[in-house]
Amino acid sequence: MERVELIAPCHFGLESVLKREILDLGYEIIKVEDGRVTFRGDQGAVCRANLFLRTAERVLLKTGEFKAVTFDELFEKTKQIPWEEYIPEDGRFWVTKAASVKSALFSPSDIQSIMKKAMVERMKLRYRKERFSEEGASYPIRVFFMKDIATVGIDTSGVSLHKRGYRQLSSKAPITETLAAALILLSPWKKDRILVDPFCGSGTFPIEAAMIAANMAPGLNRSFTAEEWTGLIPRKLWLEAADEARELENLDVETDIQGYDADGEVIRAARQNAADAGVEHLIHLQQRLVSELRHPKKYGFIITNPPYGERLEDRESLPQIYREFGESFRRLSDWSAYVITGYEDAERYFGRKADKNRKIYNGMIKTYFYQFMGPKPPRREKRGPEN
Structure with missing residues (x-):
């Protein structure tokens, strides 16, 4: 996994600020959409983006993008994603968030359930196992539907990046x-x-x-989910960042x-x-x-x-x-x-x-x-x- 595509969600209306931040880090912008910026970098980009980006809500490792208008399509196309390249045999994986805009599939709970089943079926075939302990590192999946196109990614951040680790006390209506x-x-x-x-x-x-x-x-005093992914992102890249x-x-x-x-x-x-x-x-x-x-x-x-x-x-x-x-x-x-x-x-x-x-x-x-x-x-x- 030398080159990766990453998705950084942000506040609606502030995509241009995030785009400039990503360019300043030296990464290639692929796409700017409402509320998110997709960019390309090396493995170290996962670490540097989490540590340095001030305006991103989180950093997702993109694993797939496809059209699905039925749950059968969603199942089959999710199953085609090479999950075994990302998630180890003991990895804990689940669809933590599903969002849908102007799409035929719109029930978050149904989308989450069907995608999890498809992932399990893929893992069964590749690891030749019927059951998985899921006692290892966490791999939370997020999917976003826009006009029937599903974009799928693994959340590398965990807790939202607005949690810098310094604000233990807040006022009535804090700004993030x-x-x-x-x-x-x-x-x-x-x-x-x-x-x-x-x-x-x-x-x-x-x-x-x-x-x-x-x-x-901003991310120097906190931890990230992807720090546990020792097989996917070498520990030395986090230390270097x-x-x-x-x-x-x-x-x-x-x-x-x-x-x-x-x-x-x-x-x-x-x-x-x-x-x-x-x-x-x-x-x-x-x-x-x-x-x-x-x-x-x-x-x-x-x-x-x-x-x-x-x-x-x-x-x-x-x-x-x-x-x-x-x-x-x-x-x-x-x-x-x-x-x-x-x-x-x-x-x-x-x-x-x-x-x-x-x-x-x-x-x-x-x-x-x-x-x-x-x-x-x-x-x-x-x-x-x-x-």
């Missing part, structure tokens, strides 16, 4: 780490620029920004990243999360109301996820919150603001129409990424050699 990273990467913010999140909650935006600034691999990640990391980088929240308990949780991520020294976290938002310097960035009335009892306070947010933003000379929210009246109470607006699904919640752009800072003059 992968979505936060994608929105930061979608903005023009760079590590030498100011970044403030006035509704930081459990600290996800500041922590992800600090990890980006320090070039810290981890060594590469440590060599690239720079925890001495200078930053101006700040996070505020009105709730002191939440700020304490954010500080603990930042400490667990290893970036507490790169972030300033403070209990502060959005009406008190100030900064003496120009050309900073606000990247934030303000409340948007997920609970009915919170909705009455939203106009005031967004009004105060807008007033504070107008006091910041030449700043830019990038705001993700599901609140339909955000622009109205913020007091300004966004320069750009992007629809993004945060799970099942439709949100908008409002982009209020300030001017670019003047170019710094390059000093030539002294005469």
Whole structure:
């Protein structure tokens, strides 16, 4: 298995950010679709993609793609996949997730059951056994139907990649780490620029920004299902990827990243999360109301996820919150603001129409990424050699 095809699912609307990440890792893009990017690499790509990709939800090792409109077709075509090349005799395998869009086969439980039976039949023929212990490493299968075309892959990640391992404590409506990273990467913010999140909650935006600034691999402090696949991906490839990640990391980088929240308990949780991520020294976290938002310097960035009335009892306070947010933003000379929210009246109470607006699904919640752009800072003059 020298060259492999991998599928990286992501948030709908942020495929371009993930595509750029994959290209930066040096891999070939095969296909970009709604909510996922397919790419090609060597065996080490499984390890590096899991460790380095900030915006992917997981990494799947693609095993097959076929058309199926009946359960008989699904059974036979699943059986044709050379499962024995991926799954050892004692491997634990099951179809953990089935999704279907605009397809004749749409019952997840039936799809899962039939595919498992087909896999067992294939394994019986190849291993010449009637029963399998399934006591070894895990090989969770995922299948996605789109217009009757089934794409099948083995999940190499296990727990979703948004679980970086640092967020033990969270606020009421946390934004996922992968979505936060994608929105930061979608903005023009760079590590030498100011970044403030006035509704930081459990600290996800500041922590992800600090990890980006320090070039810290998001998957370095967690484990992955495919690490157990000793026969498929040599252990040394995981060790090499981890060594590469440590060599690239720079925890001495200078930053101006700040996070505020009105709730002191939440700020304490954010500080603990930042400490667990290893970036507490790169972030300033403070209990502060959005009406008190100030900064003496120009050309900073606000990247934030303000409340948007997920609970009915919170909705009455939203106009005031967004009004105060807008007033504070107008006091910041030449700043830019990038705001993700599901609140339909955000622009109205913020007091300004966004320069750009992007629809993004945060799970099942439709949100908008409002982009209020300030001017670019003047170019710094390059000093030539002294005469």
